[in-house]
């Protein structure tokens with residue numbers, strides 16, 4: 125039954141891709157040639173495009189999760205330059221954080237690499253960084269760190285944002301689990317980000333630790349222990 129569920133989710137997600145591409149494509153064309161369109165229709169088209177993007181993000185996240193669940197060992201791990209990867213993620217985060225006047229810092233141990241799947245690690249790390257930006261109010265601070273000690277290597281993202289109540293923490297990595305539905309809808313997430321993080325870390329034999337205090341901020345730590 126579990127395999128049937130996985131196959132079903134993977135197939136539905138895959139089948140939804142083509143119709144969604146067609147809808148998004150036409151909406152984009154209509155919005156590009158918007159002269160002469162009545163304002164009330166323009167508003168409706170804008171909202172349709174926004175929701176199509178949201179659906180697209182959901183389908184992409186579901187497909188990524190299916191891939192992580194179904195073919196865990198179909199790709200050879202490579203040496204990933206995590207400092208280089210994090211510089212890209214930091215750069216992307218600045219684009220989201222600068223309009224909110226947030227400060228995003230990056231501290232990396234130079235040359236500290238990891239044996240793994242680069243694209244999956246990128247998804248996991250950037251989900252954690254994007255969440256920190258999303259759930260931190262204007263003028264907040266986000267600190268990204270990557271370092272090692274004698275036990276292993278660690279990736280940590282801390283923010284001084286909204287924080288999460290303790291009662292939610294153990295369930296956060298479940299699909300579609302949200303600590304605060306209203307807040308998450310406003311930020312346009314899919315509710316799948318932390319489930320993706322958990323699966324990527326499981327494949328890299330790493331663990332996720334979440335520490336958070338409501339109203340004070342959160343720290344998400346990924347520990348890669350050999």
Ligand code: ADP
Pocket residue numbers: 251255256257259260283285286287288296301302303304308312313314315316317318319342
């Ligand atoms: P979403 O797409 O809703 O962000 P995630 O799986 O990435 O889904 O996160 C699950 C929930 O965990 C979010 O809806 C949010 O309530 C909470 N959360 C995640 N990261 C943070 C953070 N840095 N600060 C506060 N809450 C967070």
